[in-house]
Amino acid sequence: MSTTPPQLSEVEHVKTANRYLRGTIAESLNNRLTGALNPDDTHIIKFHGSYQQTDRDRDSERKRQKLEPLFSFMIRVRVPGGVATAPQWQRMDALADAYGNGTLKLTTRQTFQLHGVLKRDLRPTIQGFNDSLLDSIAGCGNVNRNVMCNVNPHESRGHGEVQALAAAISAHLTPRTTAYHEIWLDGELQNTTEATDDAEPVYGKTYLPRKFKIALNLPPYNDSDIFSNDIGLIAIEENGQLLGFNVAVGGGLGMTFNQPETYPRLADLIGFVPTEKVVDVCEKIVTIQRDWGNRANRKLSLLKYTIDRAGLPAFVAELHQRLGYALAGTRPYQFHSSSDAFGWTGNADGLSHLVLSVEGGRVLDCPGYGLKSALHEISAFHTGEFRLTGNQNLILANIEPAHRIRIQAILEAHGAGPKAEQLTALRRNALACVALPTCSQAFAEAERYLPQLLDKLDAIIRAHGLAEAGILVRMTGCPNRCARPYLGEIALVGKAPGRYNLYLGANHAGERLNKLYREMLDEDGILRELAPLLAAYAVERQPGEGFGDFVVRTGVVKATLFGLDFHA
Template identity: 75%
Template sequence: MADNQKLSEVEHVKDASRYLRGTLAESLENPITGALYPDDTHLIKFHGSYQQTDRDLDSERKRQKLEPLYSFMIRVRVPGGVATPAQWLRMDELADEYANGTLKLTTRQAFQLHGVLKRDLQQTIQGFNEALLDSIAGCGDVNRNVMLNPNPHQSRVHAEAYEVARHISTHLTPRTSAYWELWLNGEPQFSSAPNEGEEDAEPIYGKTYLPRKFKIALGIPPHNDTDIFANDIGLIAVEENGRLAGFNVAVGGGMGMTFGMSDTYPRLADIIGYVPAGQVVDVCEKIVTIQRDWGNRENRKFSRLKYTLDRVGLDVFRGELHQRLGYALEPARPYQFRSSGDAFGWAIQADGRAHLTLFVEGGRVADRPGSELKTALREIARFHQGDFRLTGNQNLILANIAPEHRLAVQALLQEHGVPVEANDALTGLRRGALACVALNTCTLAFAEAERYLPQLLDRLDGVMRQLGLSQDDILLRMTGCPNGCARPYLGEIGLVGRAVGRYNLYLGAAFNGERLNKLYQEMLDEDGIVAALTPLLADYAQGRQPQERFGDFVIRRGYVHATTHGLDFHQ
C-alpha cells in the first residue's frame, strides 16, 4: 500500500473500519437524523446500499429548516441474472412494504430498491436474505454482481457458464462477518461468512479491499448483451463440441470519466489470452489481487483497473499475471459478437418449454395507467415454475415456462396491458434504450435520465417513423452524469447529462459493443438533441449501405472519428 500521507480519505475510513463495521451500528440507532455518520456513508456501500436524498424536495425542506429527506437505495445481487419466482415475490413485497413501491432492474442484472428509510434498513435486508438473496458487495470497492447472458435458448453452454458465474461471485464475495452481524443478527446465511469462532480476514482483498469498484461479466457469442468490454474483466465463452471449453479473457474496461479532466476516460477491455473453464476463477482472483496491489489509492478518479493498465502497460500486467498464476494464458480463440441488445418476444424450445423476453422501460417495474407490469408479474410468479432472468439491458426474461402455463402467462400480460411482442409495439430506438436512475435520488446526477428519456423518445420515435426507420435497431444510452452507469459511451447515440435539461451528444459506438463513441455536440437541450439527430438519421435512411449500422455510418460519413482506444476518446 502507498505511504499513509498519500492515501485518500476513503482509504483511511476502510483501514479503520474493522472490516466494514465502522460506527454503522451507532448510526443506525441514532434517532435524531435519517442519515448516517459521514464515514459510515462510505462503508454502507460495501453492504449494498447508498445514502440518498429526494432532491426534488431539497429546496422546500431547506426553506422549512428541515434536514434533507434521507433514504437509502439497496442493490441486491443476482449472479448471472437468474432469480426464482419466490425471490421475485419477496422483492415485490419488500418494494411495497419498505421502498417506493417499484423495482429497478439495473444494467448489471441486479435488483434495486429505492426510498428505504434508515429505520427500515435491517428489516428490508433480512427480508431478501430469507429468500437467499443478499446485498453484500452490491456496491463498494469490491467485485460487484457478476453478469452473464441470461437467455437459455440462445446457447447450449448457458447452464455451464452460469455455474462459472456463480462460482466467481461466491469466490470473490467479501469474507467479513460484519454483514451478518449488522443486518442478520449475527446469523450467517451463506458459505462466504466466517464460521463461529473464526476471526475476520480477507484473504483476497485485505483489510482495505480494492482501490475502487470492480466488475466482471461473461458473454456468450454471438450475443454481447452484457457489454463485456465495459468491465474490469470480460470473459468470452468458447464452445467446443457443444460444451463450454473456456474463456477469452479481456481486462481493463470501465465507463466512468469526469467532465473537464481529459486524463479520465472510458475504456474498453483488451483481450490478453484464453483460459480453460476450470482455471477461470483462479485467473479472476489473480487479476483482482494485482489491482489490489497496484491500483491508485491516492486519487479515486484514477483508481480503476483501466488506469492501472495504461500506467504500467499491458505487457507488464500480463507478465505479472502469469507470474502470480504460475502459468501463461493460451492465445485467444476466435469468436464473433454481432449484437448487444435483447431479442424480445417468445422463443419455444423443442421440449416445449418457452422463454418470453419482456421490454421494461428504464428497467422500472411499476404499475402505470394502462400497463400494470408489477401486478402482472406478481400474479405470474405465483404459479410460474421456471425463472425470472434479469438482462444487462434492464429487461426481463420469463424463462423455462412450462407448456401448460404459456397461455396463462400470455393472458395475464394482455389483461394488464403489458405488450408481449415489443418488436411490434415499439420502435427499434426505444427497444434498445438504456437509462440510469439519475434525478431525483442519485447524488451524482446533473440531469434527468430515467424519468426524462421516455419523453425524448416520444419525439425521436416520430422522426424514426417519418424516415421509415421505426424498426431499425439503434442503441441509445442516457445518463445523468459522466460516471456511465447505463454505459452511454457504448451507445450509437449517447446522451450524458451536463446540467438540468442539457446533455452532451456522443455518436459512433459499435452495435456489438466493440467500439466507444465520440463527442459530437455539447450542452444540447431537447430541441437541440432532436435538431442535431434528425438530419443524421435522414442521411442514414438515404445513404446507408446494406446492413450498415448507424454507429458505423456516422463514422464512414465523417460526422465523428472512430475511437480506437480509451486514450483517444477525447481527441
C-alpha cells in the same frame, strides 16, 4: 529510494479504520435523531449494498422549513448472472411495497434495486431478502460487484455451464467478513481488534481501491457489454462443448467532465484460459489491482488506469507470474449484437421463454399499464425463473407449456403484454440510469425524461422508415457508466439541468466507443442535430450497416477504439 508512505485518499483512511466493513453502522442505525448515517458510514455501507440518498425534488422545500434533507437509501441486491426464482421475485416485489417506493428497478448489471428505503427499515428489508436466499453484500463498494452473464437459456447448450461459472466467481470473490451477518441479521458485533488480513484472503484489510466488475458472454451475443468490464470472459465453444474463455481486462466507462486524464476504456484481450482455471485467473487479476491500484486519487483508481499507467505487457507479465503459467493465445469468436431478442422463443411443445421490454428497467403499475401486478400474479405459479438482462429487461424463462397461454393472458389483461413489435427498435434498446431525483451525482434527468424524448425521436424514426433499425440510445444524468453511455450509437450525457452532451459512433457489437459530437444541447438542439443524421442514414446506409458504423464511415465522428483516444 524514498520511504515516504504513499498518500491515501480520505476513503482509504475510512476503510483502514472500518474493522472489516463494520465501521459504526450499528450505532448509526440506532440514532433516531436523524435519517442519515454517520459520515464515515456512508462509505462503508456501500459494501453492504446500499447508498444513502436524498430526494432532491424536495430539498429546497425542506430547507425552507428548516428540516434536514429527506434521507433514504437505495439497496442493490446481488443476482449472479441475473437469474432469480419466482419466490425471490415475490419477495423483492413485497419488500418494494413494504419498505421502498413501490417499484423495482432492474439495473444494467442484472440486479434489483430498491429505492426510498428509510434508515429505520434497512434491517427488516435486508432480513427480508435474506429469507429468500438473496443478499446485498458487495452490491456496491470497492469490491467485485454482481457478476453478469447473458441469460437467455435458448442461446446455447453451454449456457448453463457459463451461468454456473458466473455464480462460482461471485461466491469466490464475495467478502468473507462476518460484519454483514452481524449488523443486519443477528445484531451481534464480534470483537475484531485482533483480526488480520486472513479475514479477507483476497481483498485484505482495505479491500480494492475502487469498484470492480466482471461479465461473461456467449458469442454471438454481447448483451453484457463484455469490454466495459474490468474482466470480460468470452465463452469459446466447439461442437457444442465449452472449452474455456478468452480473457479481456481493463474495461470501464466512467469519467469526469473537464478532466481529460479520466476516460472510458474498452478491455484488452490478453489470452485464453480453460474453464477450470477461470476462477483462479479472476482472483489473481483482482489481487494485482488490490496491490497496484491508485489509492491516492479515486478518480484514477480503477483497473483501466492501473493498466495504462503500468503498461499492458507489464500487467500481463505480473498475472502470469502470480498464476505460475502463461495464458494461451486467444481463440476466434464473433459478436454481432448487444441487444435483447424480444418476444417468445421456444415452442408450445416444450419450455418457452418470453423477453419483456421494461422501459428504463422500472417495474411499476400506472394507469393502463400494470406490469408489476401482472408479474406478481405470474410469480404465484410460474415454475421457471425471472431472468434480469443487462439491458434492463426481463425474461420469463423456462415456461411450462401449460402456463404459456395463462401468462400471455395475464400480461394482456394488465396492459403489459409482449408489445415489443409495437415499439420502435430504438425504444426497445434504449437504456437510462436513475439520475434525478435520488442520485447525488446527477446533473440532469435520465430515466424520467428519456421516454418523453423517445416519443419525439420515434416520430423522426418512423418518418424515415427506420422503425426496425436497432439504434442503441443511452442516456445518463452524469458522465458515469450506469447506463453504459459510451457504448451507445447515440448517447446523451447530462451536463446541466436540461442540457446534454451528444456522443455518436459506437457499434452494435460493443467493440467501439463513441465520440463527443456536440455539447450542452437542450431538447430542441438534440432533435435538430439528430434529425438530418437519421435522414441521411435512412437514404445512404449500406446493407446491414448500423447507425454508429454509418456516422464513422461518413466522417461525422472518428472511430474511437482506445480509451486514450476518447478525448482526441
